[in-house]
Amino acid sequence: MMRCEADAGEKGLLSRLREGDRHAFQTVYQRHKISIAAAIYRMVKDPELVEDLLQEVFIRLWEHRQRIDPGLPVGGYLHRIAQNLVCDFFRKLSRDKKMQDQVWTRIQPSAISVGERMEDREQQELIHAAINLLPPKRREVYILCKFESKSYEEVSLMLNINMSTVNDHIYKANQFLKKYLATRIVYLLLVGISHIGQVV
Template identity: 45%
Template sequence: MQFGKEINSEYDLLDRLRKGDHEAFTKLYEKYSVLLIPTILRLLKSQELTEELLQKLFIKIWDSREQIDPTKSFKAYVYRIAQNMVYYSFREDSRQKRLLDFVINQKSESYSHIEEDLINKEMEDLVKAAIEKLPPKRKEVYLLFRYEEKSYKEISDLLHISTSTINDHLQKANKFLREELNKKEFVWLLFLLLSQ
C-alpha cells in the first residue's frame, strides 16, 4: 500500500481500522451513521437519544476493532450491535419504569389493605433512600427525568449540561439504584412474608 493512496474498498478500511487508523474509522462512521440514523430514530423517537446511541455504538466498534473480521459483512455487524443496543435500552427503561410504577402507584389502588400499605411504604422508602445516596447532580438529573418527566433538552437547558452528560448521569443512576434495590430485595421479601 503506497502512502497517500486513496483506499475505497471496505475490506481495506476495515483492515486499517483494526490497526487503529482514525481516518478509516471516520470514513466508516460517516458511511454507516447515515444508514443507521433513520432506523434507530424510528425506534427511539428521539434525535438526541439516537445520536447518543450511535456514539456509543461506534465507541464499541473502536474498542473492539481488533476483533473485526474484514472478510465478513461489516453492515450486518453494525446493524446487529445497533439492534442489541436499542433492545437493551428498551429493556432497561421498561424494567426501571415497572419497578418505580409498582412502588409509587400501588398506593393509589382503591382496595388497599393496611399490610399492603405498609409494604408499599417500605418499598417506596427503599427507593427514596437509594435515590438519596446518588451524588447531588446525578440525583437532580434523575429526579427531573423520572419524576418531573423532563426531556433531555429541557434538562440540558435547565442545568446547562450536555445531553451526553445527562445520559451518563441517568445510566449510572439506574445502575446504582438497581444494585441498591437488589441488595434490599431480601429485606423487602422478608418484610413481605412477616406482614402476611
C-alpha cells in the first residue's frame, strides 16, 4: 500500500472531514467514487452490487472519519474499506444458498452471449472447466441446449434420447455447476482483491 504523504490541500480537506464537515465529505466522495466503483466492479461484475457496496464504503468512511490520518492519501483508506466489504460479501456468498443462486443466474452460460459479454477471461475459463467435468453425454446435452440454443425436442431427436432424459441431464448439470462454481468463484474473485488497494 502506498504511504506517501497527502498534499497540503488534501490534508486540510481530511482534517475538516474528521471534524464532521459534510462539504469535505462530499468533496472526497466526488473525487474518489469512480475509482472505487471501478475497482469493486472488476471483482463483482454486477452494477447493482457495485452501487450498494460503493454506498457502504462511504457510509463507513463517514462513520469512522475520526480514524482518518490527514497525512496519508484517503484513496488507500477507501480501497481498504472496499476490500473488506467485498471479502465479507464473498464469504457470505460461500454460506448462503440464495446468494449463490443469484450469482449463478448472472454467470450461467444461458444468460450470456459466450465470448461477447463475458468480460472476465478467468471466469469464462472457470465455467468451461466446470462444464468439462460433466459426464460426456450430460456435457453434450448441456452444450447443445445452453450454448447452441437447441430446444429439448431438437436435442432429443439429435441424440436419440427422450425429452425427459434431456431435462434430467440439464437439471443435474445445473446442480453440479452451481455447486462447483459457488465454491470456486469465491476463490477466483477473492484472488483479485489483493490488487484493489494498488489502484489509488
